[in-house]
Amino acid sequence: MNSSPPRTQAVHTLEVARVFLRLGLTSFGGPIAHVGYFHREFVQKRRWLDEQHFGQLLALCQVLPGPASSQLGFSIGLLRAGWTGAMVAFLAFTLPSALLMFAFAEASDRLAGPWGQATIHGLKLVAVAVVAQGVWGMARSLCPDRPRALLAAAALALLALNSGVWMQLSIVAGGAALGPWVCRHIEARPGETFALRYGRRTGTFFLMTYATLLAIAFVATPFLTSLGQAAGAFYRTGALVFGGGHVVLPLLQQAIVDPGWIAPDRFLAGYGAAQAIPGPMFTLSAYLGRALHGGQGGALGAIVSLLSIFLPGLLMVSGALPFWRTLASKTQAVRMLAGVNAAVVGLLGFALYDPVWVSAIHGNRDLAIAVVAFVGLIAGRWPSLLAVGWCVATSMLCTWLGM
Numbered sequence: 001m002n003s004s005p006p007r008t009q010a011v012h013t014l015e016v017a018r019v020f021l022r023l024g025l026t027s028f029g030g031p032i033a034h035v036g037y038f039h040r041e042f043v044q045k046r047r048w049l050d051e052q053h054f055g056q057l058l059a060l061c062q063v064l065p066g067p068a069s070s071q072l073g074f075s076i077g078l079l080r081a082g083w084t085g086a087m088v089a090f091l092a093f094t095l096p097s098a099l100l101m102f103a104f105a106e107a108s109d110r111l112a113g114p115w116g117q118a119t120i121h122g123l124k125l126v127a128v129a130v131v132a133q134g135v136w137g138m139a140r141s142l143c144p145d146r147p148r149a150l151l152a153a154a155a156l157a158l159l160a161l162n163s164g165v166w167m168q169l170s171i172v173a174g175g176a177a178l179g180p181w182v183c184r185h186i187e188a189r190p191g192e193t194f195a196l197r198y199g200r201r202t203g204t205f206f207l208m209t210y211a212t213l214l215a216i217a218f219v220a221t222p223f224l225t226s227l228g229q230a231a232g233a234f235y236r237t238g239a240l241v242f243g244g245g246h247v248v249l250p251l252l253q254q255a256i257v258d259p260g261w262i263a264p265d266r267f268l269a270g271y272g273a274a275q276a277i278p279g280p281m282f283t284l285s286a287y288l289g290r291a292l293h294g295g296q297g298g299a300l301g302a303i304v305s306l307l308s309i310f311l312p313g314l315l316m317v318s319g320a321l322p323f324w325r326t327l328a329s330k331t332q333a334v335r336m337l338a339g340v341n342a343a344v345v346g347l348l349g350f351a352l353y354d355p356v357w358v359s360a361i362h363g364n365r366d367l368a369i370a371v372v373a374f375v376g377l378i379a380g381r382w383p384s385l386l387a388v389g390w391c392v393a394t395s396m397l398c399t400w401l402g403m
Contacts (some may be wrong), residue, residue, distance in 0.1 A: 012081035013088055019046070020073060020092035027093075027278045034069035034280075038076065048080055054144045058292075060324050063337040065241055066313020067248075067282040070094065073319065074314055082197055090314065094306075097279030097339035098286040102302050104273045105290035108266065114399055120265065122395030123272025124360035126388050130275045131249070131352045136378060138345050147182045148342035151175060155346025163350060168250060169240060171343050179339020180332050182281075187331055199322055206319030210312055214239045227301060230261070230292055231308040234285055239312035261292050268359050272391075274386050285309040332369060369394050 019041065023336040027037045042048045049057070060070040070090060074266060077089025108120075155171045213235060221232030233255040236252050241248045249271060257267050270287040277283075289297045289305025297305070318329075361367055373391050376382035382390075 005138055006134060009081060009084070013084050016077045016081050016085045017088045017092050018088045020077065021096070023073075024093040024096040024279045031067065031069040031281065033070070038069070042076055042396045048076065056324065060320060061317060063340065064313065064316050064320060066316055067238075067280050067310065070280045070282065070310060071313050071317040074240050075317055078318075078321075080193070086318075090310070094283060094310070097274075097277045097283040098302075098306055101270070101274065101283050101287040102290055102299070104270065105287040105302070108269065108291070115396060118326055118396045118399040119392055120269040120272070121360070121366075122392030123275075123381045123388070124265075124268045124356075125272070125366060125391040125395065126275045126373065127268060127272040127356050128352075128360050128370040129377060129387055129391070130384065131348070131356050132370075132374050133346070133377045135349050135352050138348060142338075142341040142345050144186075145187075148338065148345075151182050151339060151342040152345040152349065155343045156349045157346075159350040161345065163250070163354065164254070167174070168254075169348060171347060172340055175339040175341075175343025176336045177339070179336040179342075181234060182342070183335040183338040186335050196321055203307060203322035205320045206315050210239065210315040210319060213315075214312065226292075227297075227304055230289065230301060231304050233259075234289075234308035235312055236303045238282070238309040239316075248284075249356070250347065252284070252288070256288055262288060268356070271356075272388075275388060282309050297382060312356075365398060 023034075023037055023041065027034050030389060033099075040053060043051060043054050057075050059071055061068040061075065070093065073093050074086050074090045078086035081088070139149070139152065143152050155175070159167060194206060217232035217235045217239070221229050224232065237251045237255050241251050253264075253267065256262050257264050267288070269317065270284055270291070273287065274281050274284045283306065285305040285308070286302040289301040289303070290299070291297060292301050292305070361370065369391055373382075373387040376390065377384070377387055
């Protein structure tokens with residue numbers, strides 16, 4: 001990694017804050033697009049990282065549970081300006097979209113009329129197009145050969161039989177178990193370690209904290225208050241979602257919608273709104289936390305939900321960084337992770353059908369609107385805001401025409 005010029009810690013931290021706040025305000029397009037923004041900003045423009053170290057960070061964040069783009073930004077801030085830089089990077093990148101999602105939750109209470117419902121339905125159609133784009137992109141990058149494509153198809157078929165959360169976790173575990181055989185053509189590419197300011201002992205502490213909190217979220221949650229139960233549900237989701245971004249959708253549905261904490265239509269409206277704003281998609285949790293239990297979550301619910309869903313991913317990447325060189329040098333481990341990624345594609349493919357497609361597509365008109373948005377995103381390279389504008393405007397036009 002390129003060394004930084006000899007400046008004070010405060011200057012480095014302010015620099016990190018300024019750059020990540022601008023990215024948090026302008027990084028539209030979801031986690032895949034965020035990687036492009038980060039590469040251009042930190043490798044090509046500022047040269048905080050070289051290609052090799054950026055690629056190593058990206059690979060680590062992609063295979064760990066949690067929001068990959070937020071973990072990548074957190075790690076870049078950590079390498080640049082220590083723990084203060086890491087926290088500043090996370091807050092600056094996350095806060096703009098979290099505030100926007102909270103504001104949407106406040107406004108959604110007033111969207112009961114026909115125009116409000118048309119807007120919400122348009123956002124649900126956006127979710128169809130964007131999740132389909134995510135399936136397409138991840139399938140191309142994570143399943144580039146027949147063995148991994150077959151593994152993804154098998155995961156999709158199993159979910160069609162049983163889509164429960166334990167089946168989802170079993171599929172991820174199965175991908176890891178089958179990876180060394182299915183992906184036996186993949187070889188490891190060892191690289192240099194990072195110049196971290198802490199070692200394996202501290203990394204172990206973070207990993208143990210992650211595991212302890214996860215155990216508490218599973219065992220103690222039923223005995224907690226409603227807000228504590230919500231914190232446990234969001235922590236479990238953030239701790240167990242592989243692939244980040246769109247893949248969080250089915251786990252959030254299991255954790256939040258199925259217990260009746262939020263209505264399915266409102267859940268998908270928030271997911272659609274998350275496509276229209278910059279920053280990480282996990283800030284959907286601020287919207288859901290505000291809307292919990294008929295809107296009784298409020299600001300405190302939004303804050304608790306937001307921190308709970310991000311915390312496990314940040315703990316995991318902090319704990320894994322000191323061990324990454326050893327892990328990346330072992331071919332069997334790399335093959336296991338490739339198997340997990342292939343299984344995640346199947347998980348995302350099923351999420352496209354249920355709940356996204358089932359809840360949003362009610363006829364040929366809806367299908368046509370979503371297909372145009374999808375083609376625009378894939379072939380026309382539409383920015384996500386244009387897709388949002390198309391779906392919402394067309395939905396409102398159809399309402400006005402009585403279609």
